[in-house]
Amino acid sequence: MRFRHIGFGSRQLTPDGVPLVKAPLGFPQAEVERFLARHETWLHAARRRQAAQNALEAALTEPRVAALKARAKAEIPPRVAYFAERMGVQPKSVRITSAKTRFGSCSGENGLCFSWRLMLYPPEAVDYVVVHELAHILEKNHAPAFYRLLPSYCRRTARLPGARTAVERNPSKRRTPQ
Template sequence: MDIELIRSKRRTIAIEITTDCRVVVKAPYGASKTVIDRFIGEKADWISRHLKKMEERQQEESESKPISDQEMRLLVTRAKRVIPVKVRKFAELIGVTYGRITIRNQKTRWGSCSAEGNLNFNCVLMRAPEEIVDYVVVHELCHRIHMNHSKAFWGEVERVIPDYKDRRKWLRDHEKELMRG
């Protein structure tokens, strides 16, 4: 398998499987080839699993009916009205600040939070029940405290949404039908 290596000022090594099924390894400038190769070797099973998932997702997407442009515009409009209100409410409850909020149609994520505190949300969330949207908003805002998925991060999510595991499972179980028309 081809692996693309990107070096940057980051502190840790990370692996990403892109939507077009490329394996991208991001590593600090100072990481040696040996350390990077060892890391890739340790993550070989993870890479294979996620590559397979991404290939299956691509296959399903090519077979399914995409969301129409008109519906997409409606989802974006609704999300721009609904999500900022939820972000404000939950940010106050959690006790965090945030930067700008961007709504877009993302193929592989429900939301993201940058190191600067900018939040991105997938407009397709508007097809999910409100409690699921709340979970995604809280999940991203909790990254303002912990930029990882550590035990402490999940504890923070659970403090606000005690049944987050059920909501997370619902989102995983219904991901394919939400993403398509």
């Protein structure tokens, strides 16, 4: 447990599955125990996600990673071009990265980065991330104006059971690496 000058407690899981509670200075141990008890469902779900993530990482051999990187370099830039034209935007650049916790990003200069790990997801989920990052060219944050930029695509994505959630959080929804 870490104590800091923060306004409320937060929780996360360490790489070895131990819960880490960040709490305000002077937070009583009994409150920490109650906090963990209230978040027991989250803790079990986080451990399952972590186990799935660890299994996936173990399955990603060097040849598989190389193949996924090559696919990402071949498949993502054309998707960016396709949606950029329809959205009337032009990214400064498109790069494929090895990011583990961020599937896509848009820099202040409108450079887009996408993780090769997107290739583990269905094409519709990849398209969602592409459109999401392209929308950041016009709106740099996640204010309501950002989401108004892509309402029809969001409705299409809503028909994909769990696709957005899969991209954001759930390794078990990923395609098996090939």
